[in-house]
Amino acid sequence: MIILASYAIICPVNSNPENAVVSSPSYTLIDFYMFDYIIIGAGFAGSVLAERISREQDKRVLIIEKRNHIAGNCYDYYDEHGILVHKYGPHLFHTSNAEVFNYLSQFTPWINYQHKVLGHVDGQKVPIPFNLNSLDLLFPKSMASSLEQKLIKKYGFDVKVPILELKKENDSELQYLANFIYEKVFANYTAKQWGCRPEDIAAEVTARVPVFISRDDRYFQDKYQAVPKYGYTKLFDKLLEHKNIKLMLNTDYKDIMSFDAKSGAITLFNQPFSGQFIFTGLIDELFDYQLGELPYRSLQFQFEHLQQEFFQDATTENYPEDYDFTRITEFKRISHQTLQGTTIIKEYPQDYKRSIEGQNIPYYPVFNDKNTELFNQYRALSEKFSNIALVGRLAEYRYYDMDDIIERSLQVYKDRYSQLS
Ligand code: FAD
Ligand code: UDP
Secondary structure, eight states, rough: OOOOOTTOOOOOOOOOOHTOOOOOOTTTTHHHHTTTTEOOOOHHHHHHHHHHHHOOOOOOOOHHHHHHHSSGGGOOEEEEEEEETTSSOOOOOOEHHHHHHHHHTOOOOEEEEEBBBEEETTTTEEESSSHHHHHHHHHHHHHHHOOOOOOOHOOHHHEEEHHHHHHHHHHHHHHHHHHIIIIIIIIIIHHHSSSSSSGOOHHHHHHTOOOOEOOOOOOOSEEEEEETTHHHHHHHHHHHOOOTEEESSSGGGTTEEEEEEEEEEEEEEEEEEEEEEEEEEHHHHHHHTTOOOOEEEEEEEEEEEEEEEESSSOOOEEEESSSSSOEEEEEHHHOOOOOSSSSEEEEEEEEEEEOOOTTTTOOOEOOOOHHHHHHHHHHHHTTTTTTTTEEEETTTTOOOHHHHHHHHHHIIIIIIIITTO
16 A cells, blocks of 8 residues: 655635645545546646536535645635635636526525726726726817717727727727827837737737727626625535545646657556546646647736725726836726735736746636647647647637636536547
8 A cells, every 4th residue: 555645735615725734634545446537737727627516416526726825816815904806817707608607506695796897097097998988088078079079970889899990990089099098008008918900910919908989988898797705715615525535735747747749648657547537737737848849828917905995996007108017907806805905816827838937827818829829739739639638728729718618518427528438
């Protein structure tokens, strides 16, 4: 009997990183033969699939996660001042998909929350997405009114127009407006976030924040908008609460597993593993970068605690014109806590460099034709193996929001695993 305690850290699902590193001395190699599934990553992709498989199929799942906590990029915790903060940047849940909302509602009660963002433009704070109220704040009354009428006549009311579409306008007044919004809201923000011009990144990226011909100041218009009442990490605790799920934190899968990209053979602790393998990490890492590295963007987060009730007027304020950071978010406005001080986070975009500490967390795939082509080549490699599924923002090189990845994971479960005996 080989005791693995000195090697692997396995603990009950627990959101507290302090507890997470308590190792269990009683896991033996024989336990590892008994897993039906290995899942890499305890973010939404890995956790939703683990929940479905363990509960619906009664199969045994091992999740391997390199961080010291569950919840992936949605991880939140109470900071030393008692404020619920999001470690990897602000996460606001929104969806129009009832199935996704109902599924998640099994694991958390909600706080109704409608996200609003203000952008600092020409010394004013205006609603983002740029809308008719933003127009009124930035232009003289008669000009704003004329532009509004033209916009409504051309596109209709309550319509979203991507900035790169509006830029194609022939009408000289609308052309002027498009250039104004492009320069003041998108050009510099996109340069900070992506290191390029809006035209040099896939159009779907800037289309996420379209010009909105409306007076609705909310950032999203989805039917369901809310945050988990006790935070995302608690939600994940519930998702993973099942006797069939074992979790190894602080463990890079490469340290305990091997995957042969030619034959598809998998080993776990040097023993052959013949079950299903679900991978939610970087697809290029899985294939040992054999076709080259896929680019990602990273972020540095700077938290500040201030001895004042509130710091700013909206949950998030964007800085498209000045500073190296893109936006500041104030957490109390999300959690609705009534504490004395306030904690904010500034986001500083940077390139992802896997060898450099502090730049080595990939948050955003870089969406352009060249990178999509490289991703497609990696995906073709993975499709040779019927026992491997790639799911998630990194594994699929997609700009998934939380609801997208939950929808996708539920679909992968239905299509691939619900019928497996
Ligand atoms: P992840 O959460 O990244 O999980 C993947 C996990 O795999 C990670 O925990 C990682 O540590 C682990 N892993 C990777 N490699 C290895 C390895 N080698 N060994 C072991 N484990 C490994 N979405 C919204 O809907 N609303 C928002 O407001 C929102 N805001 C966001 C703000 C920011 C700054 C960012 C970056 C994202 C935001 N998102 C938001 C998107 C959301 O974070 C993602 O949709 C979601 O986290 C994707 O889940 P995932 O499981 O695919 O990835
Ligand atoms: N964007 C911008 N100015 C803004 C807000 C967004 O130029 O004030 C662009 C920018 O390119 C950004 C993209 O729109 O990366 C998508 O913004 P979103 O807020 O959806 O980004 P995320 O929350 O995913 O970082």
